[in-house]
Amino acid sequence: MAAEKKFMFERAAFVGVGLIGSSLARAMREEGLAKTIIGYDADTDVLARAKAIGVVDGGAGSLAEAIKGADLVVLSTPVVATAALLPEVAEKADGGALIIDVGSVKGAVAKAAAAVSPRVHIVPCHPVSGTEQSGPEAGFATLFRDRWCILTPLDRDTPEYKAAVEKAAALWTAVGSRVEFMDATHHDLALAVTSHLPHLIAFTLVGAADDVQTVAEAEVVKYSAGGFRDFTRIAASDPVMWRDVFLTNREAVLEVLGRFTEELALLQRAIRWGDGDALAKAFTRGRSLRRAIVAAGQETAAPNFGRDKKE
């Protein structure tokens, strides 16, 4: 008798099948990590599309139906929804199930998780990857490859919880991520710097351009290759996901935003008074940081992100 294939999970339930959920579902299918993948989405149209393109094996009509019998529940919803859903998930999921989320803010998830019963094992996760697109069609299996996934385990010192954390780490490793452990508070500050503030600034710049009535929108579009177009990529990211990030990571974002506005005031002053030395000095810092990011495999070395063909 041939040995049956051993899956990491018998039944994986995805709550939310947008860009991140559908990407993880695809990656798990490609790697053979779950025997069955069930999807649920508050938006029935999104769920129908995920089923139609085969991202999930089946769709559930309710959250309870989705997570019943699941040994893995992935909460791939915006952060506010994740925190709100956790009590019901913790109550209705099978005892001992592994519950992970994928949100960009971890303090709010940790707080919600700390308040529920430890009969399920909640491991907050943040895969630092994504694109500016949304929906199940936008997902792809290699999204997490060579990107960091940060785990911020709860303060639970049981062998069962430790095993659950190890299983979550193994899942992310299996889909190509590099796993890092971190305190939730430190995560939220670090990501405020590397992700939340950049998005806020990009949204602001696009909004400010939208308001400049003396420069027609057609000109903003035509001459966007001068730099503006770079900002429109992340400013095209999902508005609800980002609303939730700023609602749940307020303190850290306001802190790093303060540093940004101080730096901006210095440069504004240098421009007003024609201080070329101060400007040139400030402008030299970007190259070394970019080189480091390229060297770390987090960015392409090709000029213009490789957008222009060198024929």
Next chain:
Amino acid sequence: MAAEKKFMFERAAFVGVGLIGSSLARAMREEGLAKTIIGYDADTDVLARAKAIGVVDGGAGSLAEAIKGADLVVLSTPVVATAALLPEVAEKADGGALIIDVGSVKGAVAKAAAAVSPRVHIVPCHPVSGTEQSGPEAGFATLFRDRWCILTPLDRDTPEYKAAVEKAAALWTAVGSRVEFMDATHHDLALAVTSHLPHLIAFTLVGAADDVQTVAEAEVVKYSAGGFRDFTRIAASDPVMWRDVFLTNREAVLEVLGRFTEELALLQRAIRWGDGDALAKAFTRGRSLRRAIVAAGQETAAPNFGRDKKE
């Protein structure tokens, strides 16, 4: 007797053979637009490198030597240098020569050009294209293809000057650009929105990240895929070129910067007071603008600029 090939220019002199100068020289060579291409650079090492890789047919030991006998002079230098060089170029170039520049600010060039003798024809040009890299090795012939080149002709109503403007437009068209005419003042405001402010903001964000001592630089690098890395591309641009942009386009930059900081203050307030509706509303503007930029052929439609492989 076979007809000799007719070149658009007999002798093109490039003053400055960095990214833009060397790219235009390459494109002109590929298209057979000049019989001879001579280079000059205040940095003798840069000139030697341009000669070594064959970007120019020959290098000149001085500005005067470079432009003597040239029917085209390309000033591909930072804007402050361009404005400073124009009087000498106008005096020493052959009568009737076409002089173009490639700077990102046009008011300062127009002002310098208006003050010199009309014995040469100065046509200020701005190819809205480039990369974050510098130097003759970074150039490539297709850099200008499908990008806009804005011409801001001087207020000179002679048939000779009009012919010179037409010739400049024909040159940019021949290397693949789409040509647009504009008033220098309007150019400087439009580009402050689409290029100068985005660069200032990117430089600021990178500087602010550099200053955050609680988040180690290693973390900024590791988790840069969350958004930060997008900003490092344009923050890696040439510091001297950008210093000159802000020194010469002060009023327009301070004006659009004021609009940016007003928008940022609104979003900051929405974050502080947890106004999710205001945030979500502000965040919805990016998608339509990005779609328009993609539709205009100024941006790739691929997610993440096509950086991630969908294997």
